[in-house]
Amino acid sequence: xxxxxxxxxxxxxxxGKGKIVDMLTPHFSAVARxxxxxxxxxxxxxxxxxxxxxxxxxGILHPGVTCIIGNGVVVDPQALFKEVDELARxxxxxxxxxxxxxxxxxxxxxxxxxxVLSEARRGERKIGTTSRGIGPxxxxxxxxxxxxxxxxxxxxxxxxxxxxxxxxxxxxxxxxSTLDWKPLFDQLVTYGERLRPWVGDASLFLxxxxxxxxxxxxxxxxxxxxxxxxxxxxFVTSSNASIGGVCTGLGVPPSAIDGVLxxxxxxxxxxxxxxxxxxxxxxxxxxxxxxxxxxGASTGRPRRCGWYDAVVVRYSARINGLDAIxxxxxxxxxxxxxxxxxxxxxxxxxxxxxxxxxLRPLGTAEPVYETLPGWTGATRGATRFAALPSEAxxxxxxxxxxxxxxxxxxxxxxxxxxxxxRDDTIIQSWxxxxxx
Numbered sequence: 343x344x345x346x347x348x349x350x351x352x353x354x355x356x357x358g359k360g361k362i363v364d365m366l367t368p369h370f371s372a373v374a375r376x377x378x379x380x381x382x383x384x385x386x387x388x389x390x391x392x393x394x395x396x397x398x399x400x401g402i403l404h405p406g407v408t409c410i411i412g413n414g415v416v417v418d419p420q421a422l423f424k425e426v427d428e429l430a431r432x433x434x435x436x437x438x439x440x441x442x443x444x445x446x447x448x449x450x451x452x453x454x455x456x457x458v459l460s461e462a463r464r465g466e467r468k469i470g471t472t473s474r475g476i477g478p479x480x481x482x483x484x485x486x487x488x489x490x491x492x493x494x495x496x497x498x499x500x501x502x503x504x505x506x507x508x509x510x511x512x513x514x515x516x517x518x519s520t521l522d523w524k525p526l527f528d529q530l531v532t533y534g535e536r537l538r539p540w541v542g543d544a545s546l547f548l549x550x551x552x553x554x555x556x557x558x559x560x561x562x563x564x565x566x567x568x569x570x571x572x573x574x575x576x577f578v579t580s581s582n583a584s585i586g587g588v589c590t591g592l593g594v595p596p597s598a599i600d601g602v603l604x605x606x607x608x609x610x611x612x613x614x615x616x617x618x619x620x621x622x623x624x625x626x627x628x629x630x631x632x633x634x635x636x637x638g639a640s641t642g643r644p645r646r647c648g649w650y651d652a653v654v655v656r657y658s659a660r661i662n663g664l665d666a667i668x669x670x671x672x673x674x675x676x677x678x679x680x681x682x683x684x685x686x687x688x689x690x691x692x693x694x695x696x697x698x699x700x701l702r703p704l705g706t707a708e709p710v711y712e713t714l715p716g717w718t719g720a721t722r723g724a725t726r727f728a729a730l731p732s733e734a735x736x737x738x739x740x741x742x743x744x745x746x747x748x749x750x751x752x753x754x755x756x757x758x759x760x761x762x763x764r765d766d767t768i769i770q771s772w773x774x775x776x777x778x
Contacts, residue, residue, distance in 0.1 A: 344555045345369070345600055345772050348588050349668075351565025352604035352658035354574075354612035355583075356638070356645060358670035358753060359605045360384025363400040363561050365751075365758055369773050371556035373401030374410035374548060376591030377581035378563030379449060379476040380421040383638060387756040393432065397422050399561045402434060409436070410544050413445035414581060414591020416479040417491070419533040421449075442537065443544035443593075444492040448530075452512040452521060453478040459516065472641055480580035482508070491541045494534030502527050545593025552598060560588045560599070566658040567612075574701055577616025585662040601772055604664040604747065606655050608672045608737075611645040613638050617704040620648030620684045634674040649682040649711065652744040657697040659747045666750035666768045669741070672734065673722035673754050679715075681737055685744055686710035714740060724754045727762050 349366070351357050364386045367373060380396040387393075388403060395402070397417060399409040411417060426436050453475030461473060482488040487508060493501050502523075509523035551558055564583040567573045572584050581587060585602055588594065609630055612618050622630070627647045630636065636645035658664060675681055687694040687707035694703065717731035724730055730738075730752075738749050750767035754760045763769055 347601040348560040350562030352606040355565040357605040367401040372408040373399040377414040381472040382563035412592040413443040418449035668751035670753040
């Protein structure tokens with residue numbers, strides 16, 4: 343009997359999903375990414391070597407594992423080729439192990455232009471996008487004028503017409519310069535030839551894996567609080583980073599999801615604009631930022647840092663039906679005299695204990711904190727829960743209580759081996775047959 347689980351972000355992204363996916367991959371035949379674009383950055387350290395992935399699932403670092411880019415992902419061919427070439431330079435060959443859904447939409451050069459223009463027009467209300475064309479590509483998708491992978495490989499006349507119409511629409515918006523459709527069409531034809539060996543029916547491939555009782559892991563990018571429907575709108579990404587995106591972004595039924603693992607940091611970060619109720623400033627914020635190397639893997643932007651927000655994680659648990667949490671970067675808190683957990687937001691109308699849809703109260707809200715003692719001993723590199731300082735154990739147990747989800751995995755460093763997998767959690771039950 344196969345085990346198919348989803349691994350997704352339970353906060354505002356950058357939680358360390360790449361490491362968790364990489365660590366779990368040996369249990370799986372395939373890892374399938376279901377949404378987002380190359381605005382995602384999954385960083386994995388293997389024996390001291392740093393790999394940064396943007397489109398290709400983190401499982402690619404394990405020989406024999408098939409990696410799938412689903413139809414819910416928008417793909418910039420140039421970015422994909424760059425990633426493939428960099429992996430090859432580092433000794434990782436994707437040929438025969440990479441499958442891109444024929445229904446995945448393509449990011450085109452004018453999408454990047456429109457992204458920059460849209461952000462500039464917002465002025466002070468800017469969202470903080472990566473300006474990589476992700477949003478405009480999704481806009482074209484929803485507007486039913488997008489260009490898909492199958493279009494690059496199909497009828498040339500139909501592709502030429504689509505490119506011509508889209509470039510004409512672009513030229514009506516950006517009047518300062520005119521784009522010629524023909525060179526872009528020729529470029530897309532060239533891209534299609536290189537992409538051809540990798541493009542296929544991802545939904546059918548996944549169905550056949552399940553029929554053969556092969557394990558599949560569904561990999562999310564960004565996170566629940568950046569979800570277009572359930573995140574801190576409008577300061578969100580343009581796709582469904584929460585659990586529903588698995589079904590729509592890969593063409594699999596809900597019954598194909600056996601478990602959901604949410605990834606959360608032992609504190610909280612976010613990149614870009616929008617609310618962050620527990621945000622810190624000054625020396626403590628800088629301490630977390632430098633200790634956790636909180637800089638965007640895709641953009642290098644410094645991340646905003648704050649204490650662990652249990653309201654956010656409880657919300658993610660409800661939206662996604664989380665079975666367990668993988669808690670990351672516990673070691674960043676080593677040496678702090680005290681640690682805090684946010685359990686609510688104090689507003690003019692009382693204390694909120696559930697995350698609101700209307701973000702305005704969060705602008706003046708004061709976090710309600712529980713304060714626990716810190717620890718002087720090191721957690722870094724620990725591989726057993728009992729080896730953690732007693733104060734760190736207490737902190738984790740309290741996080742479980744206020745978040746309502748068990749911490750099944752605890753990351754105590756950047757490398758694969760610096761991880762605790764607790765033997766009293768659902769992770770063991772998921773893989774009991776494989777581990778027996």
